[in-house]
Amino acid sequence: MIELVGLNGRTFFLNADLILKIEETPDTIITLVDDxxxxxxxxxxxxxxxxxxxxxxxxxxxxxxDSINKEG
Structure with missing residues (x-):
């Protein structure tokens, strides 16, 4: 997960695997895979x-x- 700052100034965490695209318009808009x-x-x-x-x-x-599993 990545830590981001919403427009309200509060931080939140977002699963980066859910991001479809990122645009600046000038606000930064993140579109998720579910639109x-x-x-x-x-x-x-x-x-x-x-x-x-x-x-x-x-x-x-x-x-x-992987290296720990190979050693043990």
Missing amino acids: RNIIVKNKAVEIKELIIEYRRKILADSQNL
């Missing part, structure tokens, strides 16, 4: 970086588990 839209204060480039970081962490965690 719902969320408007956030974060810029599209920042959200993209959060998604990349989130997926890198998942990959690293999975590789760590």
Whole structure:
């Protein structure tokens, strides 16, 4: 999950796997796979970086588990 800031200034977490697209109009609009839209204060480039970081962490965690399982 990635941490975002809504228009009301409150932070929330969003499952990055549910994101279909991100647009700036100038507000940043996230369209989810079920066609719902969320408007956030974060810029599209920042959200993209959060998604990349989130997926890198998942990959690293999975590789760590693989190495632990091979040792044990």
